[in-house]
Amino acid sequence: MDACPPEPFVNAARRAFPADARPQAEQAFTTLSRFVDDAYRQGAERYVVAGQEIALPRRLHFAGLGIGKVERLSPAPACLVSRSTDGHLRQAAVRSLFAANEAWVGPYVVSLLGEYVLEIVEDISAALPLLDRPLYADFVRENPAALRTLRARATSYWNVYHRTEYPLQRHFPALRSLDELESWAG
Numbered sequence: 001m002d003a004c005p006p007e008p009f010v011n012a013a014r015r016a017f018p019a020d021a022r023p024q025a026e027q028a029f030t031t032l033s034r035f036v037d038d039a040y041r042q043g044a045e046r047y048v049v050a051g052q053e054i055a056l057p058r059r060l061h062f063a064g065l066g067i068g069k070v071e072r073l074s075p076a077p078a079c080l081v082s083r084s085t086d087g088h089l090r091q092a093a094v095r096s097l098f099a100a101n102e103a104w105v106g107p108y109v110v111s112l113l114g115e116y117v118l119e120i121v122e123d124i125s126a127a128l129p130l131l132d133r134p135l136y137a138d139f140v141r142e143n144p145a146a147l148r149t150l151r152a153r154a155t156s157y158w159n160v161y162h163r164t165e166y167p168l169q170r171h172f173p174a175l176r177s178l179d180e181l182e183s184w185a186g
Contacts, residue, residue, distance in 0.1 A: 037062070040060065075096070079097065091119060094123065095127075
């Protein structure tokens with residue numbers, strides 16, 4: 001393991017969690033720094049968690065990080081791995097987050113509903129009964145613009161790739177899940 005985590009990754013990890021989760025952010029970059037390819041950069045998506053803006057990395061590239069290791073991660077490192085360039089790692093990471101009851105986990109789960117990997121979207125849809133409703137309802141209320149963006153992305157993926165499999169847009173798992181989450185927010 002490197003003696004010092006790569007600075008850009010450390011900064012990205014710190015911005016990816018609210019201030020009150022700083023210990024979890026530090027644990028995440030300490031755990032993952034030896035796997036991260038810090039030359040890979042792709043921006044961030046902004047969300048609000050408990051009144052604080054955070055910036056989720058759009059993608060992080062992890063070299064040599066296997067699914068078995070991901071399945072054993074605590075929530076904060078799993079959050080960052082849910083941003084992996086590898087869809088299998090993203091899927092394993094998000095599955096490990098369903099039981100987490102921290103406000104800062106919500107954006108990592110919900111943001112994946114606006115992505116193209118159907119298997120991940122199906123996992124999230126199936127896990128909705130396991131999620132902490134008040135936590136996710138708060139997230140939805142704090143991020144109406146982000147939810148509109150996620151809905152637009154999910155609609156686009158449905159239209160281009162899944163319209164035949166799901167002739168009714170409202171049956172597409174990502175859109176059905178967004179509807180459900182928004183209903184929790186009232």
